[in-house]
Amino acid sequence: MEKDAKAFEALYDRYARLLFNYFHRMLWKDREKAKDFTQELFSKIIQKSELYNPERSFKTWLYSIAHNMCKNEYAKHEVRVDAHEQIRYSGNASQQESTSVSMDKASFKEDLALALSELDAVKRTTFELRFYQEMSVQEISEAMECSEGTVKSRLFYTLKELNSKLKIYEHILKALLILMNLLP
Amino acid sequence: MKFESKYDPEDIESLLLHKQFNELYPEEKEFVLRHLENEQEYESMRSVLMELKNISTTDEWLEPDASIKKNLMREFSSEKKSRFVIWLNSLFAFPDRPWYSQRGVQIAFGVFILGFLLFRYAGDNQPSSQFAENVKPANENRVDSTSSESAAALAEKPAVDTTNKNLAIPKAPQVFAALAPTKDNAEPTVAVNSESRAKMSEIESSDEVVLDNVREEVTYAAPTSADSKSDLSSAEVFSNTNSNTNPSSTSFSSTSVNQLKETAFYTTQAASPISDYSDLMNSLFTAR
Numbered sequence: 001m002e003k004d005a006k007a008f009e010a011l012y013d014r015y016a017r018l019l020f021n022y023f024h025r026m027l028w029k030d031r032e033k034a035k036d037f038t039q040e041l042f043s044k045i046i047q048k049s050e051l052y053n054p055e056r057s058f059k060t061w062l063y064s065i066a067h068n069m070c071k072n073e074y075a076k077h078e079v080r081v082d083a084h085e086q087i088r089y090s091g092n093a094s095q096q097e098s099t100s101v102s103m104d105k106a107s108f109k110e111d112l113a114l115a116l117s118e119l120d121a122v123k124r125t126t127f128e129l130r131f132y133q134e135m136s137v138q139e140i141s142e143a144m145e146c147s148e149g150t151v152k153s154r155l156f157y158t159l160k161e162l163n164s165k166l167k168i169y170e171h172i173l174k175a176l177l178i179l180m181n182l183l184p
Numbered sequence: 185m186k187f188e189s190k191y192d193p194e195d196i197e198s199l200l201l202h203k204q205f206n207e208l209y210p211e212e213k214e215f216v217l218r219h220l221e222n223e224q225e226y227e228s229m230r231s232v233l234m235e236l237k238n239i240s241t242t243d244e245w246l247e248p249d250a251s252i253k254k255n256l257m258r259e260f261s262s263e264k265k266s267r268f269v270i271w272l273n274s275l276f277a278f279p280d281r282p283w284y285s286q287r288g289v290q291i292a293f294g295v296f297i298l299g300f301l302l303f304r305y306a307g308d309n310q311p312s313s314q315f316a317e318n319v320k321p322a323n324e325n326r327v328d329s330t331s332s333e334s335a336a337a338l339a340e341k342p343a344v345d346t347t348n349k350n351l352a353i354p355k356a357p358q359v360f361a362a363l364a365p366t367k368d369n370a371e372p373t374v375a376v377n378s379e380s381r382a383k384m385s386e387i388e389s390s391d392e393v394v395l396d397n398v399r400e401e402v403t404y405a406a407p408t409s410a411d412s413k414s415d416l417s418s419a420e421v422f423s424n425t426n427s428n429t430n431p432s433s434t435s436f437s438s439t440s441v442n443q444l445k446e447t448a449f450y451t452t453q454a455a456s457p458i459s460d461y462s463d464l465m466n467s468l469f470t471a472r
Contacts, residue, residue, distance in 0.1 A: 008260050012253055020248035031246070039252045046256070046263050109239055131240045156196055156219065162236075163229045 012042060015062055018133060022063075025128055026070045028117060037073075041065055056142065063133070063143035067125050074121045108166070115165040123158040130155055196220075200230045201237070 019041060023034035044065060045052075052061055116124055122144070129135045129143065130151075137155075141148045196219060199212060205223045208216060220226050283289055 004264065005257065005260060009253075009257065012256060016248050016253065017245060020252075021245050024246055034246075035249055035252060038248055039255060042252075042256045043259060046260050108235065109243075112236070112239065131236050132243070134240070152197075159197070159200075159229055159233060160220075163225070163232045166232055167228060 008046070011045075011058070015059070016042070019062065019066055022066060022128060022133060023070070025113075025116075025132060026124065027073060029113070033073075037066075037069055041069060057139065059135075060139050060142040063129060063135070063139075064145060067144055070125065071121050111166060112162070115162050118165075119158060119161065123154055123161070126151060126154040127158045127162075197233065200226070200233050204230070 016038060020034050020038045023037040024031060027033040027037065041062070045062075052058070116127065119127065125144065126140060129140045130137075135143070137148050137151045140151045144151065196216060199208065199216060203212075205213070205216070205226045216226055220229065
């Protein structure tokens with residue numbers, strides 16, 4: 001009993017931070033939601049621990065549960081960017097385009113977050129797992145229960161979609177890359 | 185060699201991260217241009233991807249609240265403990281089956297039956313110590329009584345229902361037995377009478393009440409003063425029946441009428457066929 005508690009505590013310490021941030025980004029930067037979802041996920045692990053298959057990676061099992069929870073949440077709320085937000089985004093972009101000199105990294109991050117929130121759940125999850133959780137394509141395929149090719153394809157089209165939405169930052173990003181000596 | 189087998193979208197990601205468009209090999213450029221429109225798009229995607237990588241590494245990581253861990257650890261411990269509670273609940277509380285098919289009810293019923301059978305058969309086969317204690321003193325009393333009394337006294341012991349308090353004369357049979365003539369104690373009538381009187385005085389001193397009862401019975405049984413002659417004649421009959429008696433020693437002058445009555449009663453008892461106490465009682469009632 002005591003050993004089990006210690007094992008559970010070790011698992012929590014290893015994955016709680018990752019999952020909390022995952023939920024935070026996936027659920028519209030809502031900290032309270034992220035908190036609730038993190039607790040709910042570990043509660044499910046406690047109650048349904050017998051469902052874990054030791055042949056699989058524990059990390060991918062965790063993220064598959066988290067992914068399904070987010071999908072259910074999306075289905076509940078049918079998150080869509082309403083007209084007001086769309087206007088705000090366009091206005092913001094046009095304003096940024098006109099004053100591209102004053103754009104900074106912070107605004108890029110904000111618009112990136114906004115663009116990510118407009119993605120569908122599958123693409124968003126794939127992107128999140130790949131670039132924030134730094135999981136391999138194989139791990140993502142296990143977590144999302146799909147083939148590696150599907151994951152690669154989703155990643156590519158997600159990146160392409162983001163690129164089209166953040167095209168306004170093309171020049172500033174190039175400048176940043178030059179500053180970082182990544183471009184000749 | 186087909187590019188599709190060598191490069192896939194993830195390979196584009198790898199190319200985007202590591203190579204500029206002008207650094208790509210011809211076949212790589214051909215592959216990239218199959219998925220992207222032109223070099224500009226490639227460079228744009230590359231800058232976005234690089235920035236994303238940069239953001240993901242430098243982005244602030246939030247720390248989950250300590251309350252989450254606290255709640256989860258409490259839930260974990262309660263979940264482990266509650267497995268027994270769930271088992272108990274399956275016995276009685278929150279039944280999802282009929283009450284008689286509940287495990288607890290069946291176990292309790294089985295234990296009750298087993299206990300009942302054990303108690304029943306154990307009680308039948310082995311006498312309890314309480315019964316043994318109750319029987320033993322009765323046997324001991326009987327043995328003691330046989331050892332303390334003579335065989336003759338036991339033979340004379342009447343089987344009389346003494347529930348009637350008026351007829352309770354417990355020591356009378358012993359008196360009769362002591363006075364009964366045997367081969368060894370055959371003596372003259374006078375001697376017997378004096379001995380009987382001595383015994384009577386002894387009995388009087390020891391148990392006055394019993395003697396009073398005896399006397400009362402004797403008074404009823406004895407002949408009246410009007411029949412004193414016949415009493416004397418019966419006394420004489422008694423003295424004649426004993427061949428060893430000495431007539432000269434017989435003297436009635438010194439005895440009172442009551443003594444004579446008693447003597448006549450006892451001697452009559454000794455000689456008469458009324459040897460059983462029940463017959464005596466019958467005769468007494470008849471006399472009344």
